[in-house]
Amino acid sequence: MTLRRAYLFVVIALTPTAMMADELADIERITTTATRSSTANTPRPFVISTVSQTALKLVAPTHIEQVLKHVAGANIQHGNGQEYLPALRSPVLSGAGACGGILTAEDGIALRAAGFCNINELFEAHTEMAERIEVLKGPGSALYGSNAVHGVINVITPDSTQAHGFASLDFGSFGYKRAKFQQGHDMGDSGIGISASVTRDSGYRDDESVAQEKVSLRYRLETDNVSVVSGLTFSDLDQHTAGFIEGFESYKDPIIAQSNAYPDAFRKASALRAWSQFTWQNERSTLVITPYLRDQDMRFFKHFLPGTPLEKNGQTGGGVQSLWRYQGFGSVQVELGFDGEYTQANMLQYQQNPTQGSAFLVATVPQGKHYDYDVASTLYAPFFNLQWQWQVLSIDAGARYEHLNYDYDNNMAAGRNRDDGTPCGMGGCRYSRPPSSENSFSTWSPKFGLNWALSDQHLLYANVSQGYRAPQAAELYQLQRNQTVADLAVETANNLELGIKGVFNDGENPLNYVFSVYGMDKDNVIFRDSDFFTINDGKSSHRGVELELEYAFNADWQLRFAGTHAKHRYESDQQLGDVNIKGNEMDTAPRNIANVQLNWQPRDTIMTSVEWHHVGRYFTDAENLHEYEGHQLVNVRANWQPTEQLSLTLRINNLANTAYADRADYTSFSGDRYFPGKPRHLAMTLQYNW
Numbered sequence: 001m002t003l004r005r006a007y008l009f010v011v012i013a014l015t016p017t018a019m020m021a022d023e024l025a026d027i028e029r030i031t032t033t034a035t036r037s038s039t040a041n042t043p044r045p046f047v048i049s050t051v052s053q054t055a056l057k058l059v060a061p062t063h064i065e066q067v068l069k070h071v072a073g074a075n076i077q078h079g080n081g082q083e084y085l086p087a088l089r090s091p092v093l094s095g096a097g098a099c100g101g102i103l104t105a106e107d108g109i110a111l112r113a114a115g116f117c118n119i120n121e122l123f124e125a126h127t128e129m130a131e132r133i134e135v136l137k138g139p140g141s142a143l144y145g146s147n148a149v150h151g152v153i154n155v156i157t158p159d160s161t162q163a164h165g166f167a168s169l170d171f172g173s174f175g176y177k178r179a180k181f182q183q184g185h186d187m188g189d190s191g192i193g194i195s196a197s198v199t200r201d202s203g204y205r206d207d208e209s210v211a212q213e214k215v216s217l218r219y220r221l222e223t224d225n226v227s228v229v230s231g232l233t234f235s236d237l238d239q240h241t242a243g244f245i246e247g248f249e250s251y252k253d254p255i256i257a258q259s260n261a262y263p264d265a266f267r268k269a270s271a272l273r274a275w276s277q278f279t280w281q282n283e284r285s286t287l288v289i290t291p292y293l294r295d296q297d298m299r300f301f302k303h304f305l306p307g308t309p310l311e312k313n314g315q316t317g318g319g320v321q322s323l324w325r326y327q328g329f330g331s332v333q334v335e336l337g338f339d340g341e342y343t344q345a346n347m348l349q350y351q352q353n354p355t356q357g358s359a360f361l362v363a364t365v366p367q368g369k370h371y372d373y374d375v376a377s378t379l380y381a382p383f384f385n386l387q388w389q390w391q392v393l394s395i396d397a398g399a400r401y402e403h404l405n406y407d408y409d410n411n412m413a414a415g416r417n418r419d420d421g422t423p424c425g426m427g428g429c430r431y432s433r434p435p436s437s438e439n440s441f442s443t444w445s446p447k448f449g450l451n452w453a454l455s456d457q458h459l460l461y462a463n464v465s466q467g468y469r470a471p472q473a474a475e476l477y478q479l480q481r482n483q484t485v486a487d488l489a490v491e492t493a494n495n496l497e498l499g500i501k502g503v504f505n506d507g508e509n510p511l512n513y514v515f516s517v518y519g520m521d522k523d524n525v526i527f528r529d530s531d532f533f534t535i536n537d538g539k540s541s542h543r544g545v546e547l548e549l550e551y552a553f554n555a556d557w558q559l560r561f562a563g564t565h566a567k568h569r570y571e572s573d574q575q576l577g578d579v580n581i582k583g584n585e586m587d588t589a590p591r592n593i594a595n596v597q598l599n600w601q602p603r604d605t606i607m608t609s610v611e612w613h614h615v616g617r618y619f620t621d622a623e624n625l626h627e628y629e630g631h632q633l634v635n636v637r638a639n640w641q642p643t644e645q646l647s648l649t650l651r652i653n654n655l656a657n658t659a660y661a662d663r664a665d666y667t668s669f670s671g672d673r674y675f676p677g678k679p680r681h682l683a684m685t686l687q688y689n690w
Contacts, residue, residue, distance in 0.1 A: 027095040032108050033134040033154040036143060036323050037279060045461040046140030047499065047516050049548060049562075052135040053158075058609060058637050060170060060649060060685050062178075064127050065662075067596050068153070070612055072134045072516075072562040074548040077588070077663040079675050081203070081210045081239040082123035085663065088151045089137055089518060089544060091568045091589035092663075093119070096534075097526055102490075103148040106155045107231055107682045109275055109292050109321070113343035114146040115377050115406055115473045116315050118298070122555060124235045124271040125155040127213045128180060128197040132156050137546075138518060139467025142383040142398035142447050143323075145339070149467040149493050149522075157231060160184045160193025163221040165690055175202030175209075184218075191220045204678050207263035208242040217312050230276040230418025234518070241265040244665070244673035245302050249285035252659045256432050257676035259469075264308075266610050267300040293318040294343075302349075306430075307365045309351040317343030319379070323540070331389035335398070340380040343368050344474065348372050349431075363425035363441030366418045370431040372411040375473050379404045384448075392453035399446045404470045406439045408477055415484070432479040434486070441470040443490050458502035466492040471536070480532040488536050493522045513549040518542075521571075529574065539571035540586065563594035570622065577668075579623040588665070590630060592616035605642065620666040628664030631677075649685040654678060 034044050049071040061067045065076040065084055075087035085092045085100050093101045099117035101397040103110055106125045112118060127133065136144075136152040144152055165183035169174065177200045184193035194217055201210040214234065219230040242260040250256045275292035297314040319341025326334045349370040355362050385398030413421055416428045423429070449463040471488040479486060499516035525538030544566030551559045568586040577582075585591075594614045601607045617630040634655040641647040654677070661674040 019384060033136050036108055037286060045451050045463045047137045047514055048136045053131050058639055064122050069489045070562055072548045072564045073137055075593055080242045082135060082237060083120045084321050085119060089542060090150045096474040096478060100147045100469040100472050101149045103152045105140040105152060106233060108154060113315055113317055113341060113377060114379050115470060116345050117147060123237060126157055127155050127232050129158060129216060129515060130155050131158040138497055139465045139493060140463050142385045142400045145381050145400050145402040146468060146470045148467050157216050158195060160195050160218045161191025162186050166687055168685055168687035170683060170685045173681035174204045179314055189222045191250055193218045205242040205258050206260040207240060208260060209240045211238040225278045232274040234272045236270045239267045241267055245674045245676060246670050248672045251661045251674045251676040261267060262303040263304040265301045269298040271296045284327045288323045290321040292406050299336045306357060306361045307351045307355040309349050310372060312348045315343050315345040317341060331386040335385040338382045343377045345375045360426055364430045366424055366429055369412060369419040371433060371478055373477055374409045376407040394451040396449040401444050403442045408437050410436045430480055431678055432483055434477055434479060434484055439476060443468045460500050463497040465495045467495060472497050475526055475534050488526060488532045489524050489527055491524045491536060493520050495520045509552050511551045512595040516546045518544055533548060541569050543567050558599040560597040565592050567591060576623055581622045583618055584622060584624045587619050590616040590618040605640060607639045609637045620664050626666040628661060631658060631660035633658060645689050647687045651683045654680045
């Protein structure tokens with residue numbers, strides 16, 4: 001059955017019975033990611049998974065990958081230090097604009113402007129102090145536009161304005177240390193608070209390290225007419241980065257796994273975000289307006305490219321989110337909104353030393369500047385959403401129109417010459433700079449969903465939606481070889497999802513569950529072809545089933561499970577060497593991923609947890625000629641709280657000391673290559689609350 005026919009089938013097949021759907025509100029977790037406010041309580045026809053504050057405290061993640069594995073459909077591959085590559089109902093995304101496939105946010109505001117994402121950008125969010133992390137799967141909401149193709153990862157910072165606080169210290173293997181602090185001052189109708197973290201990690205591999213500081217400020221003001229919540233997050237990262245190791249299954253050799261062929265590689269990044277959310281509310285309507293500012297700067301050594309150039313990039317800008325929600329007579333709710341932002345960005349790629357290697361690389365990768373440009377972008381996006389509840393049936397329909405404009409200014413001579421204007425040998429320089437230009441992209445994205453109450457505890461839902469992403473600035477203006485202009489269109493994804501969610505309530509032993517089946521077809525997929533042209537006539541398909549459940553056997557024992565089975569395939573003709581990859585499985589896309597946690601609380605003051613994480617085999621190249629065998633990890637955690645103020649948490653990660661790869665890849669130049677996972681390592685957290 002095609003997706004378009006399936007859409008019609010869903011609309012026709014769901015018919016109401018005689019029970020009120022609002023009785024299901026208690027099983028739907030109300031999230032800021034779904035509503036932009038805490039006042040709406042209508043179940044939505046899409047899935048949002050939540051990593052709770054309790055889970056974050058027990059895991060105390062040194063990297064966000066350690067907690068996002070608790071979400072079915074998520075697959076974050078840890079690189080080195082704070083770097084990673086993400087997947088959410090997708091293969092692991094890589095490449096210049098691949099970060100546009102998943103929207104990452106903090107407190108509902110995207111970490112980066114729509115056209116200037118970075119694949120590692122979640123290290124700028126204050127996950128160390130997060131209250132929770134919310135993950136919206138698929139393009140199910142009109143609140144989010146470009147980049148929310150496969151979903152949204154939203155880090156929610158804590159309300160630190162209450163009159164309490166804590167301090168904690170982490171110590172772990174391989175020189176890991178972290179200090180955290182939170183303090184609030186409550187003045188009744190107002191409050192102010194601070195959350196801060198400092199991380200130092202000398203690392204498992206040679207010549208790697210992480211030094212990172214983050215601080216979040218929060219202000220709250222409540223009056224008779226308006227409530228105001230303001231936040232600010234600043235992060236600073238100074239990282240010495242270890243690169244891939246090479247050779248088939250080289251991660252199984254402890255000496256090679258610990259080595260680092262790129263001791264000079266580094267990443268330095270700072271980011272500042274500030275926002276204020278103003279909320280006006282009366283009996284029937286709510287108005288939320290959130291202006292925000294961003295400022296980011298990054299420098300990193302591109303050790304993975306010939307000539308190992310240095311990249312400097314930055315962006316400064318701001319915008320506003322707005323939402324008006326009106327509860328009409330009967331059971332109709334209307335939402336109208338407008339989002340807009342303006343960003344000024346810059347990018348410089350510079351190679352200090354002559355290229356080493358083959359005669360071809362020496363001739364075509366010149367010393368000096370490769371790219372130097374500025375881009376001013378403007379985005380505006382009106383949207384609406386209508387919810388109508390009739391007996392057990394709730395209809396959710398909406399649409400978003402988005403217009404994104406780039407004003408690109410090339411600060412070098414256009415073409416593929418050296419920065420002094422002289423030509424390269426052997427056909428020309430590797431890097432090509434398009435002339436200054438203006439590019440605009442407009443997209444209309446509809447959403448339609450149904451909720452059907454099977455009982456007061458179980459809800460069936462269906463969601464038909466279209467996601468999209470505009471081409472990223474890097475895809476438009478960082479060209480190679482003979483390409484002088486990238487004529488790109490918006491990448492789109494047609495998505496269908498069916499599912500059931502609810503709770504089997506057996507007295508004191510409830511079973512909460514969410515079961516989802518999804519299918520997504522992507523068109524105009526942007527990729528770099530065998531001629532090194534950036535084009536977007538690719539197609540791909542994504543099919544999967546997911547299950548998340550939580551079951552309390554009794555007051556002491558609890559089981560949590562998150563698992564997915566999925567197939568991601570290339571659906572367009574593309575010749576790589578002698579292989580047409582149409583119909584092949586996409587590389588770095590394991591079919592099966594599962595996470596199981598068994599928690600035991602023998603006393604009120606003691607909590608223990610055993611976690612098993614499984615990653616299935618996957619191909620490491622698009623030709624499906626090379627693969628990684630997958631791995632299984634066991635982690636053990638225990639928390640002891642001897643007093644109300646004091647707690648001690650112990651963690652042993654990779655208990656079985658398994659040799660595995662956080663990421664496996666294959667290229668025709670290097671062959672098999674890996675980011676090796678850490679061997680068995682321990683960590684301890686001591687926290688004092690007041």
